[in-house]
Amino acid sequence: TVMQVSVINTVDTSHEDMIHDAQMDYYGTRLATCSSDRTVKIFDVRNGGQILVADLRGHEGPVWQVAWAHPMYGNILASCSYDRKVIVWKEENGSWDKMYEYTGHESSMNSVCWGPYDFGLILACGSSDGAISLLTFTGEQQWDVKKISNAHTIGCNAVSWAPAVVPGSLVDQPSGQKPNYVKRFVSGGCDNLVKLWKEEDGQWKEDQKLEAHSDWVRDVGWAPSIGLPTSTIASCSQDGRVFIWTCEDPTGNTWTPKLLHKFVDVVWHVSWSITGNILAVSGGDNKVTLWKESMDGQWACISDVSKGQGAVSSITDTQQSEQ
Amino acid sequence: MLCGSPVIITICVLPIRSDQLTDQGHYYDPREVAEPPASTRLSEHSRTPGLPLTSTNSLEYSKASGLSSSGYELSQYMNGADQIDVDSQSLLPPPPSCFDPEPVPVAPLKYAIPHAVVSFGTAGQLLRVSPGLSTKENQLEIHSLEVIIHHNRHLHKVDAMEFAHKRADASLRDVTQDSASAALLWKLLILLCRQNGVSVGSDIAELLLQNPSSEERPDSRAPMLIDFSEGPAPVTVPCVVGDDLLTGTATHSSAESSKVALDKYTSLLLAGRKKEALESAMNSELWGHALFLASKMDNRSYTTVLNRFTGQLTLSDPLQTLFQLLSGKTPAVSTCCGQEKWGDWKPHLAVMLANETADPNVQKKAVVAMGDTLASRGLLHAAHICYLTAYVHFGFFTQKTDRLVLLGSSHRWSFSKFAQNAAIQCTEVFEYSQNLGGKHFSIPTFQVYKLLYATRLLDWGLASQAYHYCELIGQSILRHNEPQLVLTGEVIKLADRLKHCEGQLSGESCGGAPCDPSWLQQLRLRLRGLQVTTPWGPSACHDRPRPQSSLPPL
Secondary structure, three states, X not given: OOEEEEEEEEEOOOOOOOEEXXXXXXXXXXXXXXXXXXXXEEEEOHHHOOEEEEEEEOOOOOEEEEEEOOHHHOOEEEEEEOOOOEEEEXXXXXXXXXXXXXXXXXXXXXXXXXXXXXXXXXXXXXXXXXXXXXXXXXXXXXXXXXXXXXXXXXXXEEEEEOOOOOOOOOOOOOOOOXXXXXXXXXXXXXXXXXXXXXXXXXXXXXXXXXXXXXXXXXXXXXXXXXXXXXXXXXEEEOOOEEEEEEEOOOOOOOEEEEEEEEOOOOEEXXXXXXXXXXXXXXXXXXXXXXXXXXXXXXXXXXXEEOOOOOOOOOOOOOOOOOO | OOOOOXXXXXXXXXXXXXXXXXOOOOOOOXXXXXXXXXXXXXXXXXXXXXXXXXXXXXXXXXXXXXXXXXXXXXXXXOOOOOOXXXXXXXXXXXXXXXXXXXXXXXXXXXXXXXXXXXXEOOOOEEEEEOOOOOOOOXXXXXXXXXXXXXXXXXXXXXXXXXXXXXXXXXXXXXXXXXXXXXXXXXXXXXXXXXXXXXXXXHHHHHXXXXXXXXXXXXXXXXXXXXXXXXXXXXXXXXXXXOOOOOOOOOOOOOHHHHHHXXXXXXXXXHOOOHHHHHHHHHHOOOHHHHHHHHHOOOHHHHHHHHHHHHOOOOOOOHXXXXXXXXXXXXXXXXXXXXOHHHOOOHHXXXXXXHXXXXXXXXXXXXXXXXXXXXXXXXXXXXXXXXXXXXXXXXXXOOOOOOOEOEOOEOOOOOHHHHXXXXXXXXXXXXXXXXXXXXXXXXXXXXXHHHHHHHHHHHHOOOHHHXXXXXXXXXXXXXXXXXXXXXXXXXXXXXXXXXXXXXXXXXXXXXXXXXXXXXXXXXXXXXXXXXXXXXXXXXXXXXXXXXXXXXXXXX
């Protein structure tokens, strides 16, 4: 079966420079973008529309990534920038303001990712200074900071949280005992490594070091899961390769890489669908491809998302169409 | 690969406001240059003399002043993959407000050139940003994942039966040994649907005896077989089709010899020599008389006659199976079926199902044993037909001793192979058929696979159907009392996320605020209840107390 992908909306962001990230919120009603123009913009995209809700200024350098927190904490967005800052923005009474500004790193903040809501409001941030910070909201405008120094030599480019659910617990016989939740996340760095981290007794420790890339790891993504037995991580690199790492054993100790594809150019992003079954990849060739695993464990490209392919609805913005 | 337009690289040593130094530890000390400089070196004396450096201000300044001179330095960090067009950049003196006079090792830009951005939305949306340096170029598109499918999955009875028909036909096109059984399994489900989940043994028996499959050997069609069993051979008299076992009027006997036999038998009885009379009757195949006489003698004699009588049949005769079953034993076929010598397993199962035994457990045990044997020979679908007719309960993927988890697949396989859509659909049709009788029926251990199926629907952009599955699963959970902690939590998560899409589609709202349908509210209560009785939870492994504002509104 071939998947068709078609455009249902085009958003004119009015960013004056490169756009580095675009993320929909949890319910799919809002869109956040960030750019080298140092702004973060939020749009309401319900029903095919695009209403600019906020134009957030506060960064003093290109903004690399944005991340939405779970809506149970309110409308909260995190952004990270070359200016060494992580800013957490919150919507109160209809207007967006800075909730928290974190400047604990000595270099560009490259990646932010919110942990599973089961663990509270906790943000992982990776920096070009090689360190990773974990920021936990503890209430009363207080944030607890834990830092992993020297996580990656030269720099950390990406962080991504593991789902909270214990692997395999969905299909296992209910034990009646309390689930053993462990906070875990994955990071990728300029040391060409993918690293897994886990929290033990309140301390963060390096759990696994995954070596396969021959150049900087540009992005990592831990696949969402409903509790199936396999844990999956995607990593992509300057070396043009995308690897899929899987772990079948419940202890989480044996990770096996599988080469998804070797692209001809750097691969910038890997992004999982919310089910964790489809992987989107974008690379230096500016193509976006979608990948899915077949029953026999082979990954296949199911779509090549071309720009403007098969638009089904009229473009609502007033700007002239592109070409 | 570089796009056509020149790359603007802005390197700024940023002014530090004093209030920024407060919270987060020490101020950075410059590293030795010998090491690859990893960090931005933030100069102590970079505060702007008099000019407030706002974000837009700085950007405009950079643009106005031309391109920065740091292209060469950056290229060291970019590993040569990104070519920087140095020629087009004139080496202008840096803007005085931005730059430290001495050469400063700086952090590489995460992205120095435009790049395509991609991410997923909630309900089958895909965001794609075409790379570009300006508003006109950097297009953000929201795509919808559509899929070409040729059937919709409403669960109407007719649709379910039609679906099963298609599956049965598809199975027959396979060439595996088990494929005929696969088709039969689907046909069994069709039968169950048609009869609203109710079936009697004879219905299934009839189904089993229909349409012998092509791979069966011609001589196995007949229930009576030439005996070539390898087991301990009873008195084997070749059975020819048409034998009348009871009276033993075999073709080789003439009426005369039977009269002689009868006379002999009578005279022995008249002499009171019962045991000899019995032996004589058996030898002469006067089974009716032998059985009558033995029934009035001791148990041992009776058993002997019975055994001798049934021993006339080949071991692989379904009648043999029936006799053994009715005697309260697990028939030999249960442990021997599936082998070529035993012929087709279906007539044996048919005869067991069509005839009730005094103790239903005997029958169930025999059928289940048969299923086990078939399974051990790799005849998966055949085994599942046995299990289904014996009402074997559905178990767990991780419990390898469980017999049945999903119809049509084995939980000894890898999970992805095991949990294929066909197996989930097959099990679902069975579950559905049982619901047709009007009673609520659901398989508790199966619900997790419906959730998995729902996520697959979502992958294909069918958010509304995925949401509908969540509702079905939720209602099933609420009907059971079995604690399904993980499933309950995951269904709530998915339903919560999709409910807005559902609301959008149906135009519902509760005064603008998101409103949960009652089943979802009840499910949240159920989860809370489970969490309380099983002391657990992420809060238990928190270092810090959860803040008030972040209590989950479950």
